[in-house]
Amino acid sequence: MEARDLARKLMRRGGQASNPPKLSFGSWDDFPGQDDQVVQICHPDWRGVRTAAYAFRSPVVECDDLDVWGESLLSGIRSAGIGIVVVQGWPPGAPSFVRAADSAGIRVKCVLHSSPAQHGAEAAEAAVADDVLGLAASGVLAEVGMVKKGVGEAFRAAGHAVTHVPNRAPQLPTLERIDLGPGLHVGVFAESFWRKNVVTQLLAVGLLDDAVGHVMRKPLVHYLSGIRMVEHGDLPWERFMAIQASVDLNLYVTLSECHPLLPIESYLLGVPCLLSRTSGLFREDGELWDLTTVDRLDEPTAIAEAAHSLLARKEEAVVRARTWIAAADLKAKQTWEEFVTHGDASASASRR
Numbered sequence: 001m002e003a004r005d006l007a008r009k010l011m012r013r014g015g016q017a018s019n020p021p022k023l024s025f026g027s028w029d030d031f032p033g034q035d036d037q038v039v040q041i042c043h044p045d046w047r048g049v050r051t052a053a054y055a056f057r058s059p060v061v062e063c064d065d066l067d068v069w070g071e072s073l074l075s076g077i078r079s080a081g082i083g084i085v086v087v088q089g090w091p092p093g094a095p096s097f098v099r100a101a102d103s104a105g106i107r108v109k110c111v112l113h114s115s116p117a118q119h120g121a122e123a124a125e126a127a128v129a130d131d132v133l134g135l136a137a138s139g140v141l142a143e144v145g146m147v148k149k150g151v152g153e154a155f156r157a158a159g160h161a162v163t164h165v166p167n168r169a170p171q172l173p174t175l176e177r178i179d180l181g182p183g184l185h186v187g188v189f190a191e192s193f194w195r196k197n198v199v200t201q202l203l204a205v206g207l208l209d210d211a212v213g214h215v216m217r218k219p220l221v222h223y224l225s226g227i228r229m230v231e232h233g234d235l236p237w238e239r240f241m242a243i244q245a246s247v248d249l250n251l252y253v254t255l256s257e258c259h260p261l262l263p264i265e266s267y268l269l270g271v272p273c274l275l276s277r278t279s280g281l282f283r284e285d286g287e288l289w290d291l292t293t294v295d296r297l298d299e300p301t302a303i304a305e306a307a308h309s310l311l312a313r314k315e316e317a318v319v320r321a322r323t324w325i326a327a328a329d330l331k332a333k334q335t336w337e338e339f340v341t342h343g344d345a346s347a348s349a350s351r352r
Contacts, residue, residue: 022062028076042088049089055168066093111145117256148258149280178246187250204303245269267321272314
């Protein structure tokens with residue numbers, strides 16, 4: 001390949017340089033031998049999907065463009081004797097990669113981390129779902145999992161073979177709390193776009209006494225200038241976990257979710273987290289559900305009131321949430337093991 005062609009290939013979408021894939025296991029020669037020989041692929045910059053992939057405990061390849069690196073990845077996958085690849089999310093280049101893998105006799109599955117609400121509002125998300133379901137229907141993808149509870153059943157009713165694959169609880173490092181200073185410190189650590197509801201949550205922070213909001217990025221909304229905020233920017237995962245563990249309360253009252261990991265991380269770190277009623281988290285424990293969720297998602301006063309109630313019972317909430325998370329993780333572990341080992345989509349649908 002000429003140098004000019006190679007340079008062009010290494011430029012990913014948006015004009016940025018594509019980085020070489022990162023292997024959680026070091027190199028293909030060091031791939032850990034397993035009975036199922038599974039490897040996952042995820043995008044390195046999609047924080048939630050990346051965290052979810054690592055939480056499944058199977059080896060991970062982080063790749064920002066499968067059109068650029070797909071050929072070399074397939075070579076490594078073949079050399080390591082891997083029989084199953086699970087694509088987490090749908091990174092750039094995924095369609096051509098899964099077709100090539102299928103042609104090479106490697107079974108590929110996909111787990112999607114989006115919700116039908118996104119599909120109805122964001123054309124790109126709907127296109128991804130359509131692409132994935134089409135590849136499954138043609139037999140190129142061996143199976144499709146969706147993270148949001150209830151979606152698998154609904155998609156099967158609509159004629160698509162989809163399995164529910166809930167996220168596992170991530171393994172967290174040992175962290176020391178950071179002294180953030182006086183006041184009530186509230187984390188609103190979500191990207192500032194429509195379904196994450198960040199502006200509404202920051203208005204709720206302004207209703208809490210002596211509160212400071214901690215954000216990744218300040219929204220470009222001038223009327224929020226009277227609310228005390230600290231902007232942290234993009235951080236390495238462990239640093240982000242340390243700050244998340246150091247606040248008094250996290251807010252994750254979003255408008256659409258699948259199986260969000262930030263609330264799970266928060267409770268495992270010992271910090272209460274108020275969330276919306278858009279996912280399956282904590283539903284089996286009615287009292288915990290009432291304590292940790294709010295139903296009026298676009299009303300700052302309702303969020304602030306629910307935050308006060310949660311803070312008043314934060315120790316109880318953390319203990320009960322951790323109990324729920326442990327039980328849910330055992331089920332998710334079993335579901336993952338079944339997902340990566342059973343047969344093609346049609347066979348899977350007939351068993352469920």
